[in-house]
Amino acid sequence: MGNGIIKILKFMWDCVLQVVYDGDEKCILCEKELYNCNYICADCEKRIKFCNDPFDIKFNNIKITSYSVSYYSGAMMELILKLKYKSNFRAGETIANYMIDLVKREKLKFDFIAYIPMNKSAMKKRGYNQSRYLARIVSDSLNIPIIDCLKKIHQTEDQIGLNHDERWENMRECFKFIDKINIKNKRILIIDDVVTTGATTFYCAYELIKNGAEEITVLTGAKSKV
Structure with missing residues (x-):
């Protein structure tokens, strides 16, 4: 029961994040446009x-x-x-x-x-x-x-x-x-x-x-x- 509730809450939280960040496809560090599923760009990762x-x-x-x-x-x-x-x-x-x-x-x-x-x-x-x-x-x-x-x-x-x-x-x-x-x-x-x-x-x-x-x-x- 406990694990089931945790999974449901996590799913709900993921849904909230998807709404909050919907369409936000920019690097969280330099705001360069992203074309993959990462949150930072390749140039920032190099740093x-x-x-x-x-x-x-x-x-x-x-x-x-x-x-x-x-x-x-x-x-x-x-x-x-x-x-x-x-x-x-x-x-x-x-x-x-x-x-x-x-x-x-x-x-x-x-x-x-x-x-x-x-x-x-x-x-x-x-x-x-x-x-x-x-x-x-x-x-x-x-x-x-x-x-x-x-x-x-x-x-x-x-x-x-x-x-x-x-x-x-x-x-x-x-x-x-x-x-x-x-x-x-x-x-x-x-x-x-x-x-x-x-x-x-x-x-x-x-x-x-x-x-x-x-x-x-x-x-x-x-x-x-x-």
Whole structure:
């Protein structure tokens, strides 16, 4: 019953988007005319500096394998900013589709998909969690359940403007596992829009590891300074 309702709601949302964007066949970044089913043109896609290799986020002798679609620059940075601050969900869909391609290309295996949570005040201000939005698209495409298993329990400073050590201290003990879901011996993919020092994703991953997860992989739209 629950899955059926979700599918109906998703269908209704897709219908709404078709009405809102009907006839809009321009690149969402440069407004060049498009003649395919993409949301960005070939020239803008060329401005995405794709990442080719995984990398590790390390802290206290714990290592988390991570992947990013691209570096946080050029067209990818513009897409992420449009999603986060302009509520441009076509930009989010574009980022998520690149994520899906990466998962398939790297043959990543996981049982659940999680995402970086927001605190209540930030959620109220923005109206949506961009990481959950990306996770939902990936989940629907790959038919792998998304789980709401993490909660942000402390208000934190904006990470922008903080140095490496300040970012790690800012996020320490900031997240809590919601134990209504059994993740013991499960492989979990954590999704976020951008990873910088890795502090946020590490502490989320650490909460899942402490509560029995077998393996954590991080996937982001972009990476910066990792």
